[in-house]
Amino acid sequence: MKSKQLSAIATVFFIAGIVLPGQLSAAAEATDNKAGIVDLEYGEEINETCAACHGEFGEGMPDGEYPRLAGLPQGYIAKQLRDFKTRARLNIPMLPYTSERELPEEDLVSVAAYLEQLELPTKLPPIDEDNFDAFARLQQGKRVINIARLDGNIQAGEKLYQKECSSCHARDGYGKPARKIPPLAGQHSEYLRRQFQKYRSGKRLHDDDADDKELFEEISEVQEHDMLSYLSILDDG
Secondary structure (H helix, E strand, O other): OOHHHHHHHHHHHHHOOOOOHHHOOHHHHHHHHOOOOOOHHHHHHHHHHHHHHHOOOOOOOOOOOOOOOOOOOHHHHHHHHHHHHHOOOOOHHHHHHOOOOOOOHHHHHHHHHHHHOOOOOOOOOOOOHHHOOHHHHHHHHHHOOOOOOOOOOHHHHHHHHHHHOHHHHOOOOOOEHHHOEOOOOOOOHHHHHHHHHHHHHOOOOEOOEOOHHHHHHHOOHHHHHHHHHHHOOOOOO
């Protein structure tokens, strides 16, 4: 194809607010760590848009429709947002929010950094009867997230997890932030189930590797439930 034609096509995508995969190179990802590019206050402001679905504190929804974002590695969140922008990961609800116009790189990096530093406790602190504040207690409750225990075979789920998943997501289920690998512990079970099914069907690539589809096809729904049951108890400590 002639260069003029390529230029014209690129211009059409730019006007439409769609970023071509080649435009988000390793150089773009390197901006994650550049001094001064991250603005946490601005990231908090951007998160007000995300909060409509993912919650004010990035807590997500227990029904699995929207995942927990709080505490996920900045690099992982940034990569998912870039994949939404290039349509490498297609997610219809995210389309209006991930054009280059709505989410330029500097915004993307700042909101990813803001979400990473959010901490969600798994239980409420003891009540201070001498200085009890009902409203403050209510606000504290909104931040608490503890995954409900599922009814599968936890021992079998742990064995399968340690065999197939722990090398990347860590033995304790809390991921490896330096490698942009997210935690599975503390994530909503139904969201993980939906992603598992997408990997199995090929609707979403696991670790950008099409060959991983076979791994998920080999795991039965019973085994999947057992693994999710094991993951559901990892934030109980």
